[in-house]
Amino acid sequence: GEDVEQSLFLSVREGDSSVINCTYTDSSSTYLYWYKQEPGAGLQLLTYIFSNMDMKQDQRLTVLLNKKDKHLSLRIADTQTGDSAIYFCAEISSASKIIFGSGTRLSIRP
């Protein structure tokens, strides 16, 4: 069945770049998403990419999509303490279901 996988934890130093990786299985996905969840809150959309794109940049965020390998990544440049959160990768399956990954908890060290 459809599956989205992410590593559970990432720790980076403040000011460095963070790269969060995700693999998915449904090759028919037309949209892929990154959501951010801050402590005690629901998820908020961070960015998304169409499946016909390889890259999307939005200020400090860069999304890379390798459709052949079904690999999606989110790079956060100049990581700040406010970036501490759980980041979820998500895809829409062919059955109109939304599949989320397990989430990557990003922690920032001084």
Place this chain on the structure above:
Amino acid sequence: EAQVTQNPRYLITVTGKKLTVTCSQNMNHEYMSWYRQDPGLGLRQIYYSMNVEVTDKGDVPEGYKVSRKEKRNFPLILESPSPNQTSLYFCASSSMVADTQYFGPGTRLTVL
């Protein structure tokens, strides 16, 4: 203010006692869904609804029911809750399935 509301935010109950978690959105969205969030498992979709009177099972529908009698509301019903349904539940809505999901604040449910 555009929002998705859920009630209650916190609930502790006992095995077998029927409960309903309400979800309401004021954005005239057609697509609504329920998720549960468990440590290490991320968000798993329980049920979703493409429109009024149209509901479908997500990945983990067992033990849950939903209804969509009107566009704005999408209640989640646990007819006979069990301890393995202890979780954090989120309702979400969007104008269509591919659009941005707007999430509610979450309902933390504990079943003893």
